Amino acid sequence: xxxxxxxxxxxxxxxxxxxxxxxxxxxxxxxxxxxxxxxxxxxxxxxxxxxxxxxxxxxxxxxxxxxxxxxxxxxxxxxxxxxxxxxxxxxxxxxxxxxxxxxxxxxxxxxxxxxxxxxxxxxxxxxxxxxxxxxxxxxxxxxxxxxxxxxxxxxxxxxxxxxxxxxxxxxxxxxxxxxxxxxxxxxxxxxxxxxxxxxxxxxxxxxxxxxxxxxxxxxxxxxxxxxxxxxxxxxxxxxxxxxxxxxxxxxxxxxxxxxxxxxxxxxxxxxxxxxxxxxxxxxxxxxxxxxxxxxxxxxxxxxxxxxxxxxxxxxxxxxxxxxxxxxxxxxxxxxxxxxxxxxxxxxxxxxxxxxxxxxxxxxxxxxxx
Amino acid sequence: xxxxxxxxxxxxxxxxxxxxxxxxxxxxxxxxxxxxxxxxxxxxxxxxxxxxxxxxxxxxxxxxxxxxxxxxxxxxxxxxxxxxxxxxxxxxxxxxxxxxxxxxxxxxxxxxxxxxxxxxxxxxxxxxxxxxxxxxxxxxxxxxxxxxxxxxxxxxxxxxxxxxxxxxxxxxxxxxxxxx
Numbered sequence: 051x052x053x054x055x056x057x058x059x060x061x062x063x064x065x066x067x068x069x070x071x072x073x074x075x076x077x078x079x080x081x082x083x084x085x086x087x088x089x090x091x092x093x094x095x096x097x098x099x100x101x102x103x104x105x106x107x108x109x110x111x112x113x114x115x116x117x118x119x120x121x122x123x124x125x126x127x128x129x130x131x132x133x134x135x136x137x138x139x140x141x142x143x144x145x146x147x148x149x150x151x152x153x154x155x156x157x158x159x160x161x162x163x164x165x166x167x168x169x170x171x172x173x174x175x176x177x178x179x180x181x182x183x184x185x186x187x188x189x190x191x192x193x194x195x196x197x198x199x200x201x202x203x204x205x206x207x208x209x210x211x212x213x214x215x216x217x218x219x220x221x222x223x224x225x226x227x228x229x230x231x232x233x234x235x236x237x238x239x240x241x242x243x244x245x246x247x248x249x250x251x252x253x254x255x256x257x258x259x260x261x262x263x264x265x266x267x268x269x270x271x272x273x274x275x276x277x278x279x280x281x282x283x284x285x286x287x288x289x290x291x292x293x294x295x296x297x298x299x300x301x302x303x304x305x306x307x308x309x310x311x312x313x314x315x316x317x318x319x320x321x322x323x324x325x326x327x328x329x330x331x332x333x334x335x336x337x338x339x340x341x342x343x344x345x346x347x348x349x350x351x352x353x354x355x356x357x358x359x360x361x362x363x364x365x366x367x368x369x370x371x372x373x374x375x376x377x378x379x380x381x382x383x384x385x386x387x388x389x390x391x392x393x394x395x396x397x398x399x400x401x402x403x404x405x406x407x408x409x410x411x412x413x414x415x416x417x418x419x
Numbered sequence: 420x421x422x423x424x425x426x427x428x429x430x431x432x433x434x435x436x437x438x439x440x441x442x443x444x445x446x447x448x449x450x451x452x453x454x455x456x457x458x459x460x461x462x463x464x465x466x467x468x469x470x471x472x473x474x475x476x477x478x479x480x481x482x483x484x485x486x487x488x489x490x491x492x493x494x495x496x497x498x499x500x501x502x503x504x505x506x507x508x509x510x511x512x513x514x515x516x517x518x519x520x521x522x523x524x525x526x527x528x529x530x531x532x533x534x535x536x537x538x539x540x541x542x543x544x545x546x547x548x549x550x551x552x553x554x555x556x557x558x559x560x561x562x563x564x565x566x567x568x569x570x571x572x573x574x575x576x577x578x579x580x581x582x583x584x585x586x587x588x589x590x591x592x593x594x595x596x597x598x599x
Contacts, residue, residue, distance in 0.1 A: 067586050078583040086576050093568065095448050098454035106454050192541050210456045268537035314471045366550040367531060372461060380461060388456040397530070398557055405551035407558065 064269025078127045105214055109393035113217045122411040124404040126396040128182055129197075130173055131165030132305050133362025136316065136353035138187055139363075144323055144348035147281045148273035150377030151189040153348060158187045163364040164260040166188035166198075166307065174301035174418075179254035183265040183287060183302070184369035185351070193375035196367070198389075199265035199287060204253070206247040210388035243336040258295040259307045264288050269371065269389075270332035270381040273323075282326035282381060284339065287319040287351055303403065308356050319351040332381040334417065356385075368397040426592045428488045434481045435593055442516070444563035444567050453561075454565065468523075468562055469536045482513060494587040508570055521545075522563060526556035527593040 089221050095099045121129060142155035152158045162185040166178050180201055187195040207213050219237035224231045257263050265287040270321070273281045281353045297303045311317055325344045331337050359365050372380055380386045392396040402410040427435070448470070452463035493502050527534045529552040530545035535541050546552060582590030 070584070076583060081581065082576055083577040085579065086572055089572065089575070091445065093450060096454070097450035104454070105456055107456055107460075108454075110456065114460045122532050151533040179503055192543075193535070193539075366548065366553075373532060379538075382458070384458065387461040391453075391456045394453075396552065400529075401550040402558070405554040407554055 052294050060161050067397060076288050077183075079367075090163070105211055107388075107395040108356060110210070110217075111395045112216055113214060114396075115220070117217055118219050120411045121169065121171050124169075124171045125165075125399050125400060126169050126392075128167055128184075129169050129171040130166035130175075131163050131182075131359050131363035131364075132308060133355075133357045133359050134160075134162045134164060134308070134312075135355050135363065136162070136351065138321070138351050140349040141344050142349075144273070144321075147275050147283070147323070148377040149191065149276045150195065150273075150375045151191055152195055152375060158189060159188045160351065160353070161188070163359065163361045163369065164304070164365070164371060166304070171224045172301075175304045176256045176297045176299075176301070178332075179251065179256045181260055181263050183260070183263075184364070184367075186364075186367055186369065186373075187375075191375075191377055194373050196256070196369050196371065196373040196379060197285075198369040198371055199267055201257070201265055201288075202250050203262040203266050203338050204246045204249065204250065204267075205268045205385065207241060208243055208245045208334045208336045212241055213385070213388070215251055219296050223227070238299055243334075246336055246338065255294075255296045258297040258303065259311065260304055261308060261311050261400050262289055262291055262293055262295070264292075265319075266274045267371075269383040269386050270326065270335075271374075271380050272332075272379040275310055275381055276375050280379075281328050281332065282332045284321050284326075285321060285323045285348075288322050290320070291320040304355075305358075312354065317353045319353075321348040321351060322346070323348050333383050335383060336375070366401070368393050370394065370397075405407045423490050425588065426595060427490055428484070429595075430484045431481070431488060432593060433488070434477060434484060437587075438477055438481065438516070441470060441477070442567070443571070445474060446564060446571070447472055449564055451560075457538065470536070471520040471523055472536060472542070474516060478513065478516035478520075482517075491592045493589065494585075497582070507558050508573055510575070511570050512574065514566070515563060515570065519560065519563050519567060520558045522556050526553060527555055527562055529553040579598075 058084070078418065082205070087335070091100070098104050098106050111126050118126075125131075127156045137160055138152065138158045140153050140155050142153070143151065144153040145155075147153075165182045166173065166175060166180065167180050167182065182198060182200045184198040189195070199407070207216055216237055220229045220234045222228055238248065267285045269281055270284050275281070275285050308317075323346045324339060325346070326332060326339060326341060330339045330343070357363070370390050372386060374380070399410065403412075420594050426432075445467070448467050452460050452467060457462070493505060499503075524534060524542065525546040528546040529549050531548040531553075533541050534544065547554075578590050578593075581587055
């Protein structure tokens with residue numbers, strides 16, 4: 051507010067109240083200023099501007115970019131992938147546990163995506179042993195179920211903060227262009243919860259095919275049945291064709307393999323839902339549940355076609371694991387809201403680049419690499 | 420009807436204070452949810468969407484109330500520039516109250532998201548799926564919200580200036596304590 055020079059501050063108000071002294075006018079202006087300033091500070095605090103050390107989705111994505119570089123228009127993680135399409139044939143067996151339309155007997159169309167981890171869309175397929183499957187189920191009632199799964203039974207860490215620290219440890223050293231092994235070793239030593247993942251990695255080999263892998267939800271979710279009863283679950287996609295082989299020397303063998311397999315026929319997985327027993331952790335993706343837990347075969351995922359991600363329907367889909375239909379809910383796993391927030395930030399950046407908005411990364415950044 | 424010349428009608432006053440609370444909450448919810456990776460991110464988003472639609476609906480009701488009940492005139496001795504600022508900021512507030520929720524709705528539609536107000540209540544899309552349109556709407560949503568926050572600050576400052584310094588009855592015409 052600017053001080054109204056047109057008005058002597060001591061002028062009587064139009065109500066005929068006693069005029070204010072100059073001192074009291076000044077005090078009242080100061081009070082107004084204080085109220086406004088306090089509001090701005092509160093806003094800035096809630097928005098994280100006054101808390102630069104707080105972990106935000108922006109910092110998470112910045113770290114992914116620091117590790118892999120910026121490739122305009124691509125996802126900031128799992129950048130290299132292909133689109134697939136098909137449908138889910140529900141067996142009806144999960145219906146007792148979830149009211150979601152997708153579990154009623156019948157078919158739900160799918161737009162999906164296979165990918166490898168990392169932010170580099172040109173990474174060779176054999177460079178990592180992990181593959182991922184993301185799916186969007188489009189229910190007839192307009193609700194959607196989106197899920198992003200990985201070909202490993204556990205996640206390395208349990209919290210967004212630990213994941214951020216892992217990314218920091220893996221950031222390439224500017225001198226060598228490679229991550230510093232000592233930093234990585236120190237990270238894993240400081241995070242004993244990574245043990246189950248490290249044990250898995252030791253035996254894992256880069257698969258020759260997306261189609262022969264199992265994909266785990268990693269995070270727990272909650273199914274809600276028609277009576278409102280809640281059931282903690284995890285799920286995985288188990289391939290009908292589980293023969294294993296490791297990939298060849300072509301850096302893009304996964305895409306070629308998938309195209310070839312789909313030309314010969316549909317590829318099928320079973321959606322296996324595992325029900326937690328009381329006491330099974332739902333907030334810790336580093337821990338598997340005991341093998342004797344009840345499992346349901348909820349139906350068959352049938353993939354029928356693939357398209358390059360640059361032109362396919364999956365390109366503009368954010369596979370946010372918290373886009374859930376009525377009947378499926380998030381668990382208390384802290385990774386879930388962090389994934390949702392980080393995916394949203396990545397999605398905003400790449401769609402802004404696709405729209406060529408000013409201030410977004412351009413292909414020059416890519417050419418420099 | 421002398422009261423109608425010194426005070427806003429009851430419906431306008433109720434809507435004003437109700438929406439003041441909702442919009443201020445909304446601004447903090449919006450800025451808070453995009454800066455968070457915790458479970459707060461999720462529950463703030465779950466409040467954000469139905470609250471935004473509620474603000475949109477109430478803004479329409481309020482516009483009708485406003486058009487049917489002209490507000491009390493500003494003090495005759497208020498300088499023209501301040502009168503202009505008062506009118507312009509009020510109409511800007513109305514526009515933003517209507518446009519920001521619509522842009523948010525269009526943004527989710529363009530992003531291909533189902534627009535869920537609750538676990539089961541879904542609004543139809545109001546814009547075809549388009550990544551470029553999503554990006555534009557998403558940025559517009561944030562910048563317009565910033566503009567709303569700044570307009571709110573100006574509005575709050577002006578109200579306090581009228582109430583504490585000019586003491587000209589403008590603030591009490593909305594608080595409803597004015598007796599004649």
